[in-house]
Amino acid sequence: MPSEQIMKEAMQAYIDGFNRADAGAVVALYADDAIVEDPVGSKPKQGRAEIARFYQMSIATGAKLKLAAPIRGSHGNAAAMAFDVELKMPEGQALIRVIDVMTFDDAGKFSSMRAYWAPGDMEVIGAK
Amino acid sequence: MPSEQIMKEAMQAYIDGFNRADAGAVVALYADDAIVEDPVGSKPKQGRAEIARFYQMSIATGAKLKLAAPIRGSHGNAAAMAFDVELKMPEGQALIRVIDVMTFDDAGKFSSMRAYWAPGDMEVIGAK
Numbered sequence: 133m134p135s136e137q138i139m140k141e142a143m144q145a146y147i148d149g150f151n152r153a154d155a156g157a158v159v160a161l162y163a164d165d166a167i168v169e170d171p172v173g174s175k176p177k178q179g180r181a182e183i184a185r186f187y188q189m190s191i192a193t194g195a196k197l198k199l200a201a202p203i204r205g206s207h208g209n210a211a212a213m214a215f216d217v218e219l220k221m222p223e224g225q226a227l228i229r230v231i232d233v234m235t236f237d238d239a240g241k242f243s244s245m246r247a248y249w250a251p252g253d254m255e256v257i258g259a260k
Numbered sequence: 261m262p263s264e265q266i267m268k269e270a271m272q273a274y275i276d277g278f279n280r281a282d283a284g285a286v287v288a289l290y291a292d293d294a295i296v297e298d299p300v301g302s303k304p305k306q307g308r309a310e311i312a313r314f315y316q317m318s319i320a321t322g323a324k325l326k327l328a329a330p331i332r333g334s335h336g337n338a339a340a341m342a343f344d345v346e347l348k349m350p351e352g353q354a355l356i357r358v359i360d361v362m363t364f365d366d367a368g369k370f371s372s373m374r375a376y377w378a379p380g381d382m383e384v385i386g387a388k
Contacts, residue, residue, distance in 0.1 A: 136378040173336025200329035201342045204359045205378025208301025212359040212376040214329045214342035231332045231340040231359060233376065248340040248361065250264040250333025 134240040136205040142240060143203045143213050143232075150197050155187040163241040170247035195219035200229070209236045209243075225258030262368040264333040270368060271331045271341050271360075278325050283315040291369040298375035323347035328357070337364045337371075353386030 134142075142161055149157035159180060162168075168183050169176040177186050200214040210233060217228040231248040262270075270289055277285035287308060290296075296311050297304040305314050328342040338361060345356040359376040 136380050140380075171336075172334035172338050202357055202381075204342070204357055204376045204381055206300035206376045207378065208299075210300050210376060211378075212340075212342075212361070214332070214340075214359065229330055229332055231342065231361075233340070233359075233361060248332045248334045248338060250335065250339075252264050252268075253330075253332055 133209045133238065134236050136211075138240045139205055139209075139211040139234070139236055140203045142236070142242065143211050143234060146232075146234075146242075147197050147199060147213075147215065150187075150191060150195075153191050155184065155191050158187045158191075159184045161242055162245075163237050163239070163243050166242050167244045168247075170245065171249050172246050193219055210234065211236070221256065223256045226254060226256045229253040229255075261337045261366065262364050264339075266368045267333055267337075267339040267362070267364055268331045270364070270370065271339050271362060274360075274362075274370075275325050275327060275341075275343065278315075278319060278323075281319050283312065283319050286315045286319075287312045289370055290373075291365050291367070291371050294370050295372045296375075298373065299377050300374050321347055338362065339364070349384065351384045354382060354384045357381040357383075 146158055146161055162183055164180055167176045167178050177183055196218045197215050200216055203213040205211050212233045214231045217230055219226055228249050233246045234242045235244045237243045274289055290311055292308055295304045295306050305311055324346045325343050328344055331341040333339050340361045342359045345358055347354055356377050361374045362370045363372045365371045
């Protein structure tokens, strides 16, 4: 099992890679056969090709991620973080409040990511 | 599946019941056969009796919960929230940074709670 520090560093690298618009760096944090369920309750994406498409599209929106509180670890192979996604929508500047939970393989790669956000967690916060 | 609003209200009721030191109200939010894994990576507690003992002990410490960011829903039967546990430890006033993920049954009761926090998420913040 990876250490708490390794898991938290990978979570931070996810935020930083996303905000650099570096989809390759984000996808490299995942194991080959990883699962992404974003939002929780939607059909999961599985494997590097589907996950790469997902991040290329997400990053192309210009969205940026800001931690809302420090990253949490666990006593197992998992960590979690609350953040806000800031993005432009047709209605104006918006944010989506999200909590991501990642599980890890022994190599310290994400084996799964599950993103908790609901329709009511999206909010338009500024003019167009 | 319960609505986003019902799930978020149950999460808030959990915080409020805990902070009123009302273990009964907290336990009543759970389904009879629910599982509590706190912290993630520890042996789960299962069923109302074990869960009641857990909250009676937790609340008896005098700990209080403060949301660190708004509660998140999902597009499935789950919700998540980041909060800080404020408590007195032998070393002084302390906090534990936690993210709880709850899943729900169709009646709107918690079928599981998983609490993400690691040893490094505990911090002594004040004098004795």
